[in-house]
Amino acid sequence: MSLDLPALREAVAAHGRVVRILVVTVAGSVPRDAGTSMLVWDGGEDGTIGGGELENQAVREARAMLAGEPGPFLRTVPLGPALGQCCGGAVTLAWERFDAASLPDALPHARPLAGTSGAGPLVELRPGARPVVRDGWLIEAGPAPGRPLWVWGAGHVGRAIVNVLAPWPGVAVTWVDLGPDRFPSSVPPGVTTLPATEPPALVRYAPGNADHLVLTRSHELDLQLCHALLHHGFASLGLIGSATKMGRFRSRLTALGHTAAQISRIACPIGDPSLGKHPQAIAVGVAAALIRAAGTSGQCQDKDATG
Structure with missing residues (x-):
């Protein structure tokens, strides 16, 4: 830092x-x-x-x-x-x-x-x-640019993920949903919110090295976003859901022209399923995966520990 x-x-x-x-x-x-x-x-x-x-x-x-x-x-x-x-x-x-x-x-x-x-x-x-x-x-020096993370959806899981990750200096969060009313009244500092009636249209503006988390309230919108992101390119793509949802998406994305290798880059479910399905549990698992991917590690990290 x-x-x-x-x-x-x-x-x-x-x-x-x-x-x-x-x-x-x-x-x-x-x-x-x-x-x-x-x-x-x-x-x-x-x-x-x-x-x-x-x-x-x-x-x-x-x-x-x-x-x-x-x-x-x-x-x-x-x-x-x-x-x-x-x-x-x-x-x-x-x-x-x-x-x-x-x-x-x-x-x-x-x-x-x-x-x-x-x-x-x-x-x-x-x-x-x-x-x-x-x-x-x-x-x-000044801080290095944070790793771009685009969060698609401001529901319970989206809010939990943004609240957990926003304080981490290794990430720069862009948060997308259908309108201003979808976001909480207080957004963490440094987070960019993008209300959009057609979220897939914003995919073209995402950096090619961005991580994406797709977790809107609409399965159809999730599918459209995955379709657009597979064409656009990304560092990683996580989709909220189950193995059953992923199976259906795999079939539909194949019909849309994506290869099995491309579709296999979508991680679904996201986070660590062993932690449970509570939004905060999902957020902790997602944050751990992103921080691990960024190569962040350390020793004796407990804030309140005596060392």
Whole structure:
């Protein structure tokens, strides 16, 4: 993950002064990866750098900065010797205080750490690159584009999937249904909603590398979307339903001219059937499959664990 400038600006606009805690580098087994960050303000916070005593002490430092302590500064924390956490690795954290006058104008963003003077180094960072400390300067890139995910249908399962996946920085969600009234009154930040009386007509606008989840309330519309997507191309295509539904779709899609190899790329049912059929259970299974496909993994990931 990298600096989420819109989220930082929103937090500063809402709370005035904000301290950002950033995981700059990691070694060994640690709760979160380099580039992970959280925001702290008077009376609240957002995000997590891994929970446990590491986060507890880091937030305490952040509140001291809000009260006037100088910054920004770096500190390397060995999790076992210093905090008694069993992860056993070490993390280097940065604390920075922001207000309306000190917000970055653009990315990449370089700023001197406490006690540093002189011009900053020239470092080129690709979007999504981990933060770099060079010659006393902290440098961050912008976030990498999220993996495109198109969710077709805003019913119970669609809402559960969007709510589970929207906070994950690895995905950029586009949500389609028949009209504005189909969507909830509050849509998660970063999700693009597309009301359309003819959803299959939007397939042409989807990136060829997008993942798709087809889960409308109409089997006929589901079929039309699968037909259009098989012609268009995709990274993956999941269809809500049962083996019986898939069997019927296979027959009808064959009649529409699709080959057995093409049709076999449709995953139906979606998620992990062993988790059950509750919308949240389906959403958890779908999210796990997408994150696994994106190659995301880690150790000691429980937010509230002591490590």
